[in-house]
Amino acid sequence: xxxxxxxxxxxxxxxxxxxxxGFMAAALRKVKEGLQAKNVPYLGMAAAFxxxxxxxxxxxxxxxxxxxxxxxxxxxxxxxxxxxxAVSVALIIQAFVFGDGGxxxxxxxxxxxxxxxxxxxxxxxxxxxxxxxxxxxxxLAAFLSGYLGxxxxxxxxxxxxxxxxxxxxxxxxxxxxxxxxxxxxxAMVGEHLVIFSIVEGVLTMLVLRYFLKNDPGAxxxxxxxxx
Numbered sequence: 001x002x003x004x005x006x007x008x009x010x011x012x013x014x015x016x017x018x019x020x021x022g023f024m025a026a027a028l029r030k031v032k033e034g035l036q037a038k039n040v041p042y043l044g045m046a047a048a049f050x051x052x053x054x055x056x057x058x059x060x061x062x063x064x065x066x067x068x069x070x071x072x073x074x075x076x077x078x079x080x081x082x083x084x085x086a087v088s089v090a091l092i093i094q095a096f097v098f099g100d101g102g103x104x105x106x107x108x109x110x111x112x113x114x115x116x117x118x119x120x121x122x123x124x125x126x127x128x129x130x131x132x133x134x135x136x137x138x139x140l141a142a143f144l145s146g147y148l149g150x151x152x153x154x155x156x157x158x159x160x161x162x163x164x165x166x167x168x169x170x171x172x173x174x175x176x177x178x179x180x181x182x183x184x185x186x187a188m189v190g191e192h193l194v195i196f197s198i199v200e201g202v203l204t205m206l207v208l209r210y211f212l213k214n215d216p217g218a219x220x221x222x223x224x225x226x227x
Contacts, residue, residue: 005102007177009168017107027084051090072121072146076221083118121149146204150197158188
């Protein structure tokens with residue numbers, strides 16, 4: 001999932017960095033204005049959890065890696081804007097300190113995993129849980145939010161480096177990512193659909209169940225209308 005340096009052309013990673021910077025600025029403002037004091041420790045824990053879970057990278061065909069992200073459960077517990085900030089911090093540290101994901105691709109990686117994923121997850125959860133959800137409905141909504149949220153992020157990444165042969169070639173030779181959409185999308189999305197997105201969905205469901213049992217008032221996705 002972490003796109004490395006050299007895979008994206010400037011005409012791809014620069015607009016994505018600008019887009020991510022805009023979301024990050026908005027996220028920091030919203031977190032400052034709306035994060036409840038009792039949830040501040042959860043913010044630090046969320047960033048640490050996201051950082052840890054993403055360290056288990058598995059290389060996959062197509063030139064990148066697959067792994068769980070943790071952005072879906074952060075979006076459900078603390079809200080998607082808080083997830084933008086928490087996941088981005090983890091991704092930036094990974095890129096600069098551990099070389100996990102390229103420096104030039106920070107904007108793209110953060111956009112995929114810290115913007116696309118949490119907002120997709122939050123939307124899916126709200127759509128599936130409905131107005132009067134029971135425990136099973138909530139569990140299903142949580143699983144699908146993680147499953148489809150990660151899949152959406154994988155698709156975004158696949159499109160970004162899959163279009164490189166089309167937009168950045170010289171004499172028919174790709175200057176950046178050499179794999180076209182016909183390889184990138186099946187490799188990224190297929191692997192996530194059958195492996196990593198399932199792990200993300202189960203993880204999201206189990207952690208949400210824990211919070212519902214021990215601190216249900218902290219679950220943003222169930223009570224956001226009153227905040």
